[in-house]
Structure formats: C-alpha cells, structure tokens
Amino acid sequence: MSSELRYSTFKTNVKYSVINTNVHNVDGIAKVTGRATYTFDVTLPGMLYGKILRSPHPHAKILNIDASRALALPGVKAVATGKDTLGVKQGIWRRYPELCDEQVLPLEKVRYIGEPVAAVAAVTEEIAEAALDLIDVEYEVLPAVYEPLDAIKKDAPTIHEGVERNVNVTRHIEWGDVDEAFAEAEKDGYIREDWFRCSGQHHMCMETRAAVSSFTPDGKLTVWASTQSAYYTQGLLAGVMGMREGDVRVLAPYVGGGFGGKFELDAAMFCSAVLSKKLYRPVKIVFTREEDMIASKRRTPMFYYVRTAMTKDGMFLARESRMFSNGGAYTGMGATALYLSGFFHSFPYKWRGYRYDGYRVYTNTMPSTSMRGFGAPQAMFCSEQQIDWMCADLGLDPFEVRRKNAHTECYEVPGQAYIQSCGMTECINKIEEWVKSKGDLGPNRAIGVSSCGFMSGGIFNWFDSPYSFSSAVVTINYDGTVELHVGCQDIGQGSNTTMAIIAAETLGVKIEDIKVHSGDTDHCPADLGAWGSRQTLMAGNAVKMACEDAKKQLLEFAYAEMGLNIVYDLDIKDRWVHVIARPERGMKYEDLVKKALRAKDGQRIVGRGYYTPHRKGMISPAYSYMMQAVDAEVDPETGKIKIHEVMTAHDCGQPINPLGLIGQLEGAASMALGYAYLEDMPMDEGKLLNPNLVDYKVIKAPEMPKTGIIDIHTYEAEGPYGAKEAGEGLTNPTAAALGNAVFHAMGIQMKELPLTPERILKALREKKEQEANK
Amino acid sequence: MEKRALKLKVNGQEYEVFINPKTLLVEVIRDHLGFTGTKRGCETVSCGACSVLVEDMVVKGCSILAVQVEGMNVTTVEGLEDNGKLSPIQRAFLDQGAYQCGFCTSGMLMSATAFLKENEGKSVTEHEIREGIEGNICRCTGYNSIVRAIDAVAQGKYKEA
Numbered sequence: 001m002s003s004e005l006r007y008s009t010f011k012t013n014v015k016y017s018v019i020n021t022n023v024h025n026v027d028g029i030a031k032v033t034g035r036a037t038y039t040f041d042v043t044l045p046g047m048l049y050g051k052i053l054r055s056p057h058p059h060a061k062i063l064n065i066d067a068s069r070a071l072a073l074p075g076v077k078a079v080a081t082g083k084d085t086l087g088v089k090q091g092i093w094r095r096y097p098e099l100c101d102e103q104v105l106p107l108e109k110v111r112y113i114g115e116p117v118a119a120v121a122a123v124t125e126e127i128a129e130a131a132l133d134l135i136d137v138e139y140e141v142l143p144a145v146y147e148p149l150d151a152i153k154k155d156a157p158t159i160h161e162g163v164e165r166n167v168n169v170t171r172h173i174e175w176g177d178v179d180e181a182f183a184e185a186e187k188d189g190y191i192r193e194d195w196f197r198c199s200g201q202h203h204m205c206m207e208t209r210a211a212v213s214s215f216t217p218d219g220k221l222t223v224w225a226s227t228q229s230a231y232y233t234q235g236l237l238a239g240v241m242g243m244r245e246g247d248v249r250v251l252a253p254y255v256g257g258g259f260g261g262k263f264e265l266d267a268a269m270f271c272s273a274v275l276s277k278k279l280y281r282p283v284k285i286v287f288t289r290e291e292d293m294i295a296s297k298r299r300t301p302m303f304y305y306v307r308t309a310m311t312k313d314g315m316f317l318a319r320e321s322r323m324f325s326n327g328g329a330y331t332g333m334g335a336t337a338l339y340l341s342g343f344f345h346s347f348p349y350k351w352r353g354y355r356y357d358g359y360r361v362y363t364n365t366m367p368s369t370s371m372r373g374f375g376a377p378q379a380m381f382c383s384e385q386q387i388d389w390m391c392a393d394l395g396l397d398p399f400e401v402r403r404k405n406a407h408t409e410c411y412e413v414p415g416q417a418y419i420q421s422c423g424m425t426e427c428i429n430k431i432e433e434w435v436k437s438k439g440d441l442g443p444n445r446a447i448g449v450s451s452c453g454f455m456s457g458g459i460f461n462w463f464d465s466p467y468s469f470s471s472a473v474v475t476i477n478y479d480g481t482v483e484l485h486v487g488c489q490d491i492g493q494g495s496n497t498t499m500a501i502i503a504a505e506t507l508g509v510k511i512e513d514i515k516v517h518s519g520d521t522d523h524c525p526a527d528l529g530a531w532g533s534r535q536t537l538m539a540g541n542a543v544k545m546a547c548e549d550a551k552k553q554l555l556e557f558a559y560a561e562m563g564l565n566i567v568y569d570l571d572i573k574d575r576w577v578h579v580i581a582r583p584e585r586g587m588k589y590e591d592l593v594k595k596a597l598r599a600k601d602g603q604r605i606v607g608r609g610y611y612t613p614h615r616k617g618m619i620s621p622a623y624s625y626m627m628q629a630v631d632a633e634v635d636p637e638t639g640k641i642k643i644h645e646v647m648t649a650h651d652c653g654q655p656i657n658p659l660g661l662i663g664q665l666e667g668a669a670s671m672a673l674g675y676a677y678l679e680d681m682p683m684d685e686g687k688l689l690n691p692n693l694v695d696y697k698v699i700k701a702p703e704m705p706k707t708g709i710i711d712i713h714t715y716e717a718e719g720p721y722g723a724k725e726a727g728e729g730l731t732n733p734t735a736a737a738l739g740n741a742v743f744h745a746m747g748i749q750m751k752e753l754p755l756t757p758e759r760i761l762k763a764l765r766e767k768k769e770q771e772a773n774k
Numbered sequence: 775m776e777k778r779a780l781k782l783k784v785n786g787q788e789y790e791v792f793i794n795p796k797t798l799l800v801e802v803i804r805d806h807l808g809f810t811g812t813k814r815g816c817e818t819v820s821c822g823a824c825s826v827l828v829e830d831m832v833v834k835g836c837s838i839l840a841v842q843v844e845g846m847n848v849t850t851v852e853g854l855e856d857n858g859k860l861s862p863i864q865r866a867f868l869d870q871g872a873y874q875c876g877f878c879t880s881g882m883l884m885s886a887t888a889f890l891k892e893n894e895g896k897s898v899t900e901h902e903i904r905e906g907i908e909g910n911i912c913r914c915t916g917y918n919s920i921v922r923a924i925d926a927v928a929q930g931k932y933k934e935a
Binding site: 024025027028029030031032033034035036037038040041204205206207208254255256257258259288289290491492493494659660662663665666667668669670671692693694698699700701702704706707 | 877917
C-alpha cells in the first residue's frame, strides 16, 4: 500500500551488518509511548509563564512603553522591553556585522506586524496574557512597504537606516561566457524568457517555538529550547545576554519539527532568558499557533526573471537570471537562501555560461529565511517548467534534453563545485521508463517531471569560523555498551538513528549497544547542527572517525593477544572480533573490551572524530540527484487538482537507513505538494490573512497521494560509507513537476505559486480567449 | 468563576481535580494530571495533537471542557501500553517508522486506536484509513507510513499468537 522502495541494480560485494537494514529509530519507543519530553513539556519548580506583546503596525517608531498598569496586576512578576536588554543587534551571519540587524526586543522601531515589543512573566499563562492588554505602547506609525519590487524603488520608505533602496544583500554568480553564448543563440538557437512569482510557505512545525530559561544566582543560564542547533542557540544567546558561551547551557531534548525554521534566535528563547535574568526564576514561553505563524520566519517569496538559451536540438547554451526576494524585516538565514537559490537554479545541468543576480530586499513583513530546500524549490519551479516549455516550443523530448545536459560524475561546475558521485542520468532513465509504462492517462491528466540536486551540507559557516564542522566523541564502557556524544541535532529527521547505525557498523556492534547523546551543549561536542542537509555526511563522517579511533584502540589489545602481523588484519562484526582472513578465529567483543579496559587501569576507551570539508569548491562536499514525476489531474470546471501518484528516482549515494529514507521522501512530498498547490501566506498591508490551521491548508491524509522511490545507488567518496544528502533536496522538484503535469494536461503555463483553482481557471480562460482570437 | 471538583478516570485510574469550570480536557490531562504525552499544536481544533479517547470515541482534548467528561473513562497515549507491553498499533508504528518528530504521534495513535476499534473484524480500505486520521495533522511523515501501520494492524498482522 502507498509506497515501496525499488532498488536499482547497483552491485557491490560489501556486506553491511547494520547499514541499509531495517531498524527501529533509537527514539522510537519514547515517541510511540508519549515518554518523549519536548521543550513544550518542560516544567521546573517555581516556573513562571511568559507572554509577548507584539506590534500591531507593520512599521512604526516606538515612542514610549508604559508597563505600570501591567505590573500592578496581581501575579505579574516582571515586564521586559528593549530597554531591559543590551540592545544587541544579532543575526546568524555573525561574521558580517552589517547582516546582524535584528534586536529581538527592538529599542526604536518595529518593522513588521507581530514583532515583539515587550514580554511579561507571571505566575500563570492567563495572567501573563491579561497583562499584555495593560501595557501601553505609544507608536508613531510610519509608511510601510510590502513587496520587494516596491521596496526597491527610489521613493520607498527606508526600513533600515543607511540601507539604500532597502537592498539587504546581493549575490552575483557567474561562469563561462554568457553574452557570447546568447549571441550564438540569437543567430541560430532558441531563447526564451519568463517571469515567475514563488510564494512563501510556513514551516508549520507541530511544536511551535518554545523555550524555558533558568538564570541562576551563580550567573549561569540554562535554556531548554526547540532548536535545530543547540550550538547556534548557545552562541546567539550568549551574544545578546553579554555572557560567556560556556555559561549558557542549551538543552534541546526532543524537537517537534524544524524544517529550517528553528536555528536562529527566536523571541521565546530571548524573552524567557531576559525575564529569567530579572527574576532568578525559570520562565517558560510557548508561541501560540497564531504567534508562530505571524512572527517566526517563513520560506522566502521570490520573483524570478529567467532567460535561457539553447540550440535548436536542445543543448543548453546559457542562462541569465535575476531574482528579487521578499526578505521581510530582517536578514535571518535569508542571505544563504539568496545564494543557494541562485546556485541550484543552474542544477543539475552543464551550462556554457551562467549568470545569476539575486537581490534580497527588506520589506515590512515577517522575515523570510531558510526552509527545507533553502531557495531551491523556488529556483526549480522556474527552471524546470521553462525547460519543458522550451522543449514544447521546439518539439523536443524533455527527457532527452535533460539527459543531454545533465551533470555527470566528476563534473566541475566552473569555480563553484566539484561533483564526484552523480546518478542523474540513471534517475532520468528510470523515471522515463516509469512514465512510459503508465501509458495514456486520459483527458485532463498528465505526468510532469522535474530533475534537481541538492547539497550534503554547506561548506560555508558565517557564524564563527570560515568552515563548517561536525564532531563526535565515543566512549566504550566496561560492558561493551557505547556512549556516543554528538553535536548534531535530531529534529525528527532521525539523525540520532543514522549516527547510531554508522557507529554500530563501524565498531562492529549491534545498534542496541549504542546510546546516543545529543542536544546538550554542556556534554556534546560543538557542531553547527541540523541545516543544509549536513548531518548524514558531516556528522556521519565525524562519528565514523570517532568509532574508528576507538576501534583501533580496542584492536591493538586483540592484536597483542592473538599475535598477528598487523592490526588491520583484524575486524569486529556483530560483536565478534576476528581475523579477517579466518573469521572463525576470534573472540567475543565483550571479552575484548573487558581485557582492554583492565589493561588501562579501568579507563574507558574514548575515540574522537571531526569533519570539516576542504577543497570542495564553494558550496558542498557532495550532491544528491533526483528526478521526480507527478501524476496529476485537473478538473476543468473547478480548477481543482487531484494528485494521483508521485514517483521519485533518487541518488543519495549509499542509503544508511532505508525506513528513514522512505519517511524523508514521503514527508518531503507532502510538504512540497502543499507548497505547490495548497499553502500560501496572503497578506493585506503586512497582515497575514490566514494565521491558523483552519485557513492555512496543509496536506492531510486523504489528499496525500501514493508515493514510490527508485533508489539510484551510487557511492560518494566523501560521505560516510558512501552516503550523501536525503530528505531536504526532495522538496525541490515537486512544484515544478506538478506545474509540468498541469502544462501537459491542460496546455497552460503556470508562473505563480501556489497552483490554486483560481489561478488554474484564469489560465484556462486566457488560453480559451487566445485560441478564439487566433 | 468558582472552582469546582471533578472526578474522572484516566488510563484506568480515578482522579479528582479542583478546577475552573472553563478548563479544557487537555489542560486537565497535561497540566493537572501531568500526562504530557498528549500535545497541543493549535488553538483552533485543527491539528489533532491533543486527541484522546473518551470511552472509545476519539475526541480532541481542546474541543471539550473537562467537566463534560465527568465520571467517564479517558485514555491517553500513556494508557495504550499494558505494563510495558506496547499495543499493536504502537508496534506497527515502530515497524513502519510512522513517526518522525513525534509531536503529532500521540494524537495520531489515539485516532488510529479508535478507528481500529470501530472497524474491528471488518475489512477496511485505504481510503477509510485516510479518512480515519483526517483530523490529525502530521508535518513530517506525509501520512503514508501511518496508513501502512494502521493497515497492518487492521489486517491482523499484530494479533497475539
């Protein structure tokens, strides 16, 4: 039912004991029994509840805040405003001070509806809520601007002082001779240009932003937070609180979803910390769903101008694109989305010349940031539809054209990236076979396809060091059980399970021997956390290295005991330490551990590992590749879309956890289909019109189509056991594939997301009018 | 409003709480009795994270007042296991990987439990299973693994030998 994993015929003689076998997630029991404790569930003795007063204006000066009436309310313990803070302008691009532009409690002005203005701590949530109405804020309302193409105009209101035309950050990417290639196409090729509008999307984590802060008289701060990176939260909080990072402990117990929205500093973290520091009592703040929707962050809305040149037989010559993104009020992680969108807009094809100019523009709306796909779903919506339209214009086969231009193994994207493993051609072949096997689907129904690729972690790090890094520490106990300390963060994607699998495989033990410790800055090594699809490759490599280190220490004892030539003649598999050439000759793992530890005066065996990419270009050490097909039907009367099936051919190198891989595929498909035809964030003068789960439509079980995955198995030399990214990149192709399905079913070209019934009907009407005028 | 006493049974145990009559069932379960397995994800009765069973019917714990279940049997996720032994649907969720972040899982399990109870001995279609969990939003899994887990239990794959 519903989904299956079909393996391609990649051949290998490597036999893994744990990798690519079906295992239960290491946190499965906790999650299916209700034992898993999230920040949302944390209660501490003497804990107070915080609530945040938010701006009703999209742009206004704060003239005065008078909290005296609120403070007089019985049960209210404190009110904090910007004046109670150090006024630090913070941001996640810490190495670029001009991009650190957000005071979580602003001192002078508010820049979007929902921006925090003050925070209250009280003995109950109800009293805190009631106190918000008693805080008197005097504003001077300023003219506001909401769309990037308006905000960039000369006479637009200034949102950040000194920022000309509200341009927050720009990004230029270029290689090859673009102009020459276009000149050639003008003579004897084909050029097409289109404008696209890609909408925003809310992360909609089931656990809203939440934090519990406890500042104690020893000057230390402990914070439970729903975060994708305990490390970033620690660093950012220390920065705004004027504390040493080591004096801030961040705990991320279980995290109820992230999807790119939870690794910046949020108001729950900051306001609870400020209030706790005032009161020396724990303070808990949980966003309501409405707060989460109007004042967290969102997928970046983007306007794309795309001009593409190809030869008449479908060889890609050049592309030049300009993109204007709605940055909202602050930078957040949006600067990275600006960069990655431009890079993945070229994917997964070879261009003679490529030029991208991206402009991230401030507006008086909720800030935009990273969200699963990190700018690539928008880029692919434009690129992959335009390719199909050009193929139709020229009478070419879209599979053949994609295959001719696709990345291949060991390809270098000039000046940008080195591709090692690449299963793109095989993905196209398999999807082409699948599409052809479906035959004629009848009227108003068609299959659309889209290819794409994605990174396995960013090489960049704008937080503190120029490099991205991951680390792990492994300790082997006297009884052979293993403590694995990692800095990577499990936010539901299953990284703790992935790390346990890699550790068990490397050490030669069972997965139940491994205890994974994560989400605690006091006890886990530093790691940038969960973003940009980095953990399987980066933290996975760190775990593998740590376990190899520990295993070598163990095997040295076995080597001495068994009198072999070199230590590498030995291995451990399924808790059996043995001579590789004669597997029956060996000893039990538990026995070896006991002997080894006795010889070390009882000290535990400790292995350390880290990973940081070097000489891998500008973007990522490795890239996943995929092609997705969406089978969809349009009702010409209502404009409604029905999705019948989604099939994906996917190259993530060596799959580590097949059950997790299927889960990532299906989850990405539901989120990306939502983006493609249901989810939108309409605003009226900066006010979100659907700030709840009644009016904001996400995919529910009945709408979710059948899904399948064809695993294109490659081996990525840079990844642990050949693994690379899986899960985030799968959000990229879907909107484009659905757009192409609608194009092939109805002959209409959809240039705006989401593909709502209104937009479909409008396009059908316009098509009819055009045909009548012919 | 004046507080009042309320007696109810949760997971087989009788409790008496002293509450404001406006208190929601989910608030009693989480905040008064400490069964934090039940979650909350919205304020609009939309997400289903707070689903519990009242007698054998699945109810969103934020949609009714606690006083409405006076004297009744309430089951939360904590009540699905029996002395450490997981229920069939819990085991099926593990086998299918039918959870990711886990925040919706408790509510999803309760809807699935009610659906399976209601359809015991009947053959169910995939469509019926999907309708059975329509009230529960999961942002991680895309539902299909959950549908497979419910289907496996409905087909008797987790029956005790």
